Amino acid sequence: MVVQRKSFWVQVVWGQLKHNRMALFGGLIVLLMFLFAGLASLLPGDPAAIDIKQALLAPGGSHLLGTDDLGRDVLLRMLYGARISLLVGFVAVGISTLLGILVGALAGFYGGWVDALVMRFVDIMLCFPTFFLILAVIAFLQPSIWNIMIVIGITSWMGVARLVRAEFLSLREREFVLAARAVGASDLRLIFRHMLPNALSPVLVSATLGIAGAILTESALSFLGIGVQPPTPSWGNMLIAGKQTLGYAWWLSVFPGLAILVTVLGYNLLGEGVRDALDPRLKD
Amino acid sequence: MYRYLLHRLLMMVPLLIGITLISFTVIHLAPGEPTDMQTQMNPQAGSDLQAKLHKQYGLDKPLPEQYLLWLGRLVRLDFGESFAQDNRPVLDKIAERLPVTILLNLLSLAVILAIALPLGVISAVRRNSFFDRATTVLVFVGFAMPSFWLALLLMDWLGVRLGVLPVSGLKSLGYEYMNLSSQLFDRISHLILPVFIAALGGLAGFSRYMRSTMLDVIRQDYIMTARAKGLSERVVIYKHALRNALLPVITILGLSVPGLIGGSVIFETIFAIPGMGKLFYDGVMMRDYPLIMGVLVIGAVLTLVGNLLADLSYALADPRIRNSE
Numbered sequence: 284m285v286v287q288r289k290s291f292w293v294q295v296v297w298g299q300l301k302h303n304r305m306a307l308f309g310g311l312i313v314l315l316m317f318l319f320a321g322l323a324s325l326l327p328g329d330p331a332a333i334d335i336k337q338a339l340l341a342p343g344g345s346h347l348l349g350t351d352d353l354g355r356d357v358l359l360r361m362l363y364g365a366r367i368s369l370l371v372g373f374v375a376v377g378i379s380t381l382l383g384i385l386v387g388a389l390a391g392f393y394g395g396w397v398d399a400l401v402m403r404f405v406d407i408m409l410c411f412p413t414f415f416l417i418l419a420v421i422a423f424l425q426p427s428i429w430n431i432m433i434v435i436g437i438t439s440w441m442g443v444a445r446l447v448r449a450e451f452l453s454l455r456e457r458e459f460v461l462a463a464r465a466v467g468a469s470d471l472r473l474i475f476r477h478m479l480p481n482a483l484s485p486v487l488v489s490a491t492l493g494i495a496g497a498i499l500t501e502s503a504l505s506f507l508g509i510g511v512q513p514p515t516p517s518w519g520n521m522l523i524a525g526k527q528t529l530g531y532a533w534w535l536s537v538f539p540g541l542a543i544l545v546t547v548l549g550y551n552l553l554g555e556g557v558r559d560a561l562d563p564r565l566k567d
Numbered sequence: 568m569y570r571y572l573l574h575r576l577l578m579m580v581p582l583l584i585g586i587t588l589i590s591f592t593v594i595h596l597a598p599g600e601p602t603d604m605q606t607q608m609n610p611q612a613g614s615d616l617q618a619k620l621h622k623q624y625g626l627d628k629p630l631p632e633q634y635l636l637w638l639g640r641l642v643r644l645d646f647g648e649s650f651a652q653d654n655r656p657v658l659d660k661i662a663e664r665l666p667v668t669i670l671l672n673l674l675s676l677a678v679i680l681a682i683a684l685p686l687g688v689i690s691a692v693r694r695n696s697f698f699d700r701a702t703t704v705l706v707f708v709g710f711a712m713p714s715f716w717l718a719l720l721l722m723d724w725l726g727v728r729l730g731v732l733p734v735s736g737l738k739s740l741g742y743e744y745m746n747l748s749s750q751l752f753d754r755i756s757h758l759i760l761p762v763f764i765a766a767l768g769g770l771a772g773f774s775r776y777m778r779s780t781m782l783d784v785i786r787q788d789y790i791m792t793a794r795a796k797g798l799s800e801r802v803v804i805y806k807h808a809l810r811n812a813l814l815p816v817i818t819i820l821g822l823s824v825p826g827l828i829g830g831s832v833i834f835e836t837i838f839a840i841p842g843m844g845k846l847f848y849d850g851v852m853m854r855d856y857p858l859i860m861g862v863l864v865i866g867a868v869l870t871l872v873g874n875l876l877a878d879l880s881y882a883l884a885d886p887r888i889r890n891s892e
Contacts, residue, residue, distance in 0.1 A: 305703075403581065403585065407582055407585035407586055407867075410582065410868075410871055411866060411870070413826075414833075415828070415829055415832070418848065423594075503713070503715060506833065507848065522713075522719075530723065536719060537720070543713050544712055544716075548707055548708060548710075548711035
């Protein structure tokens with residue numbers, strides 16, 4: 284089983300993906316972002332080091348991307364910001380994916396009234412503008428980085444739940460599942476050992492796209508002043524801090540914004556590429 | 568058709584109840600008291616004030632009872648009174664802001680449709696052409712663009728540096744003293760940036776979606792039939808294919824409502840537009856419980872109405888559904 288899945292990923296998915304230049308470009312961006320985030324701690328210098336004499340230096344020279352109004356190095360802060368953005372993206376999506384899988388598996392495996400009840404709940408959650416829900420909850424908690432990840436996670440699991448449910452509904456009647464059931468596999472074993480591994484591909488795609496979404500959401504929350512709080516650098520709060528100085532220190536807003544744009548683009552391209560590779564029928 | 572409508576309306580009842588339940592729960596499970604703003608953060612408040620306020624707002628009752636009381640008032644369209652200084656009815660506050668948000672969203676939807684549909688159709692028809700590739704790249708960039716960042720840059724560039732567009736509000740200071748045509752011009756110039764920013768994300772999504780449904784339709788047998796009987800390519804594409812490709816777009820229009828409403832928080836805050844998103848943001852910052860619950864309910868109901876309208880239009884447009892009952 285495991286060997287088979289590996290060869291599926293290597294042969295089929297990679298085989299398709301390597302001809303898709305946009306997806307490869309996206310993958311490259313994603314890899315580079317990891318590299319940058321890892322690089323942060325290897326570089327000398329403290330992202331929080333304040334040096335007023337060096338404030339608001341334009342890009343170039345010893346500060347490649349310039350310095351901010353407190354004389355902190357923008358490049359260094361952006362590298363640390365990459366960590367925060369990646370952390371927010373991965374943890375938030377981890378939470379939403381886990382929740383979505385549990386809810387979707389529950390509905391799809393048991394069907395009947397469980398399914399009806401659970402999916403009505405999903406329908407209701409989908410009625411709310413997600414950003415309203417996030418805002419309402421965040422405002423009552425402290426806007427710490429962990430709260431932000433949790434709130435983004437618990438307000439964005441509905442899509443995954445629908446995907447997993449749909450997969451489970453069709454897997455439920457497949458012969459290998461019926462066979463496992465016939466030899467007396469427990470519900471938990473059926474769900475996690477037999478069905479879930481076969482339902483994960485679409486989840487992976489939606490998780491990749493979800494990371495892009497979570498990074499954008501964090502930056503939007505930062506814009507409203509309730510994202511990751513300074514002095515912890517996130518691309519979102521750096522961009523906003525540069526808002527006041529946009530007229531004479533453009534680099535403070537432009538570089539973090541570009542970083543968000545490029546990273547989100549990377550995840551989206553990669554996600555779409557994997558989607559096409561998994562289902563060549565969708566490819567046009 | 569009427570039976571379908573009735574069925575759809577009845578289906579909305581449990582959803583509405585669920586919406587109120589979640590709006591209520593989200594607010595009341597959160598830590599902190601709604602009266603904190605008036606007591607703990609007010610040095611002049613005594614300890615008895617909290618108890619008094621609790622009694623006044625009914626917060627001393629058990630939660631289920633509070634919910635039922637709130638629900639009972641909601642049914643009579645009484646959303647309670649805002650905790651803000653003005654203590655005005657929540658419904659009035661929402662009612663004066665809602666038209667602004669709806670107007671902006673309708674305008675941006677119009678922009679989205681006017682640009683995205685032709686883009687998608689042309690991309691699909693000329694698949695893999697330079698035009699198609701260029702739009703695909705633009706679409707992905709549009710998807711990834713942090714809209715508030717673009718808004719900031721455009722405000723700085725067009726508003727501050729070039730001074731060609733106003734950067735905040737819905738009208739200029741001397742609006743009342745202008746003649747009719749300058750008033751109109753003033754309105755439009757204030758709307759350009761917000762509508763463009765609000766439309767950006769949807770623009771990318773819709774053109775991508777239009778492209779893929781159009782590609783789906785073009786592969787269908789009836790398109791081959793249309794070509795086989797010698798119809799011109801124009802008629803095949805714009806009469807036979809396009810009309811069928813537009814059907815799923817109706818559904819997506821309905822589904823895009825919550826995203827647009829949610830997004831209004833961002834662009835109304837950037838451009839200082841007095842709409843529902845800004846009202847909600849201010850309410851959240853003030854912990855204005857009745858207002859937050861009210862806007863959550865109204866926002867979700869708007870989504871329900873959007874979906875209902877989309878399904879009804881779909882049924883009207885598609886004879887297979889229209890005639891099925």
